[in-house]
Amino acid sequence: MKRSLLLFFLISYLAGHAQDRGVLQGANARIFELSDITDTIQFLKLDADTTVRKPALIVLQGSLPIPLAIEYPSGYHFTSFPFALGKSTETFHILNISMPFVPLLARPEELSANGSLREVPTNYNKANHLQTYVRRTNKVIEFLRKQAWVEPGEIILFGHSQGGYVALKVAGNNPHISKIGLSACNPFGRFDQYIRRKRMEEQSGKISSEEAQAQIEEYYEWWRH
Incomplete structure (x- = not known):
């Protein structure tokens, strides 16, 4: 009984405390790890300084299993910022949360042409749903x-x-949450976007009504399975 209680309190403690992994060698960025019950949440902070109080801006990336930083011989390339950073770090602490079970850092040879991992971890596929990302984001907010x-x-x-x-x-x-910003996001969902695109192609004459409906049915079939 005592052992079970000790384990429970240890897990609870780790779930709320992040480890500062320090400055990314050769880059002005800092890595944090936040222990969770199901996995480890890694997140990257641009600008390694933590002495100045500023608003925190969390950037939430798209759907592909893309590492946050690519290590080239010339230095690191940060992948998941859909806007020009400019001098943003002077105003904000900018952070980016890694995808579940996807390494924060990778080398170019580990990536496919679209920047995602060549070999996607099985655990990523199991965890790749909205509830996972919401939970992970809330954990980082709790830490911040x-x-x-x-x-x-x-x-x-x-x-x-x-x-x-x-x-x-x-x-x-x-x-x-004090503010929110969105880019390249359809609030009705990705499948709505696919279907609207096919209907627009039909209306513009690029494809026939029969072709549009057949391709939409393929989307429905893919979704069912």
């Missing part, structure tokens, strides 16, 4: 609220593509 370097009441979400759905879901239920 306790940091002296984060401006109280100023946690902002910016969701790109699939990350937009995550941002909307989190912001709708978490009272600690």
Whole structure:
């Protein structure tokens, strides 16, 4: 009984405390790891400094299993920022949360042409659903609220593509979000986007009504399975 209680309290403690892995060698960025019951949440902070209090801006990436940073001989390339950063780090602490079970760092030879991992972990496929991303984002928010370097009441979400759905879901239920931004996001979902695209191709004469309906039925069949 005592052993079970000790294990419970240990898991609870780890779930709420992040480990600062320090500065990414050769880059002005800092890596954090946040232990969770099901996996380890890794997140990247651009600008390694944690002495200045600023609003926190969490960027939520799209749907592909793309690592947050690619290690080239010349240095690191950060992949998941859908806007020009410019001098944004002077105003915000900018953070990016890794995909579940996808390494934060990778080398070019580990990636396919679209930037995603060549070999996708099985656990990623199992965890790749909205509830996972919402839970992980809320865990990071919980951590940020306790940091002296984060401006109280100023946690902002910016969701790109699939990350937009995550941002909307989190912001709708978490009272600690001050602002939200979206890019390349259809609030009705990806399949709605596919179907609208086929209907537009039909209306413009690019494909016939029969072709449009057949391709839409293929989407429905894929979704069912």
